[in-house]
Amino acid sequence: MRDFAEIERVVITHGPTALEFAPRLSATLNCNLYFKRDDCTGLAGGGNKTRKLEYLIAAALKSGADTLVTIGGLQSNHARQSAAAAAKFGLGCELVLEDVANTPKADFYSNGNILLDQLLGANIHRLGVDEDPQSYCENLMDKLQVQGKKPYFIPVGGSNVIGSLGYVRCAMEIVQQIEQQQLSIDQIVIATGSAGTQAGLLAGLIACGSSIKVLGISVSKTTEQQAELVTQLLRSVLTYLHLDPGLAEGVVHTDGNYYGASYGVATEPMIEAVKRCASLEGVLLDPVYTGKAMAGLIDLSDKGLIAENSNQLFLHTGGSQGLFAYREVF
């Protein structure tokens, strides 16, 4: 395997993030639930993109870039953390943000992540639901170059091989914490969207020789579509790490039963999951990712599809800033 510590990164994350037991929530489930608190990574509210940005910013700085360009939904947590990282490293930040159909609208355009993006100094390009963000970004990159800028493009969710390295590192951190706390974890449960978190985690677990299962609850795609997305990226990450891409075979587990009508659209079980975690553990989930993933975990537990008395680790990937955009549904 490639020498992982040698790969360039900037240090942003407040870590290791805590790995803690959730006793009151566990009492409502058929298993013991632990949280890995990546909602507390320290960058403008935290979340999973902080770890990805450590590698992406290092690559951007190495390329001589002076501006980050990235893409996401209007309430993207990735966009907020990219804007914060750009501010921290003195880079410009252009956010191309798509509207999301069938979301509550009273606060969607002015509160939550979008308010924070503005405070963090990002330049926002707001696109309608039918516009093509990819071609908009290509034009924007050209325009910035003509203006003499050096833009660096970060794909949606920071989910390319470089960004995923943040979760390779997180997997190594988890394996170490489990050892230190003398825990045995049966499964890690996460929300999966652009796939970098799950692909990185799996690559990191493989690199550590760990066989802990990772279940990705999809926020936008069917079980099969999401598994395909994660598998492709995992193969690329393994190749980058000089590991056998064939090790991706059979390790990708996804569940597409909990995102509801579509990405970003509230579901009743999500609302119940957000309220349950808040009232029992003082932990704030989010309406688009972790709320739906927790709703999935609760349902699987209720149906007896989680092994009785097993130890489940919920990787809290952040996003509670998005709650303010969804006030009406709560």
Ligand SMILES: Cc1ncc(COP(=O)(O)O)c(C=O)c1O
């Ligand atoms: C809070 C939160 N959780 C989970 C995810 C999903 O991570 P990934 O896109 O790496 O699959 C995101 C992505 O934007 C997120 O903002």
